[in-house]
Amino acid sequence: MKVRQSTKSVERSASKSGAARKAAAGSPTGGKYSAILRDLQQQRAAILEEAGEGLTKRDGQEAFPDVSDQASAEVDQNFTMRIREREQKLLKKIDEALDRLRSRTYGICERCEEEIPYQRLKARPVTTLCIACKTLQEQEEKIRR
Numbered sequence: 001m002k003v004r005q006s007t008k009s010v011e012r013s014a015s016k017s018g019a020a021r022k023a024a025a026g027s028p029t030g031g032k033y034s035a036i037l038r039d040l041q042q043q044r045a046a047i048l049e050e051a052g053e054g055l056t057k058r059d060g061q062e063a064f065p066d067v068s069d070q071a072s073a074e075v076d077q078n079f080t081m082r083i084r085e086r087e088q089k090l091l092k093k094i095d096e097a098l099d100r101l102r103s104r105t106y107g108i109c110e111r112c113e114e115e116i117p118y119q120r121l122k123a124r125p126v127t128t129l130c131i132a133c134k135t136l137q138e139q140e141e142k143i144r145r
Ligand SMILES: [Zn+2]
Pocket: 109, 110, 111, 112, 113, 114, 129, 130, 131, 132, 133, 134
């Protein structure tokens, strides 16, 4: 007879970041888009995690005694800022997509209000336009320039 068995299943999701928990808090089910919802939440958590790491690194490089070191640190920071800006934009798009999943307007093209094909959503979960409308939009942007 086996009596002892526990102790191993205790340490599981202790390392999950608060960000991931926050994303799950709204708990949209996703319905038929549940796989995409999962992708979005994972992507979101990954960005937040990286952003967090970036912050810690920045804290570490505050006091540089040498001026030239400081200058190169600023270049590094600009680079980090550019990346973070791009991440912020993506993060916003992900949040908007999650909002649409919650309000069940996800997967509807903003322009023609047709359903966006699942394949396209899976490949590009944050898109708000079907391929036809996206193509149109790109053509319009070219003309405007
Ligand atoms: Zn469309």
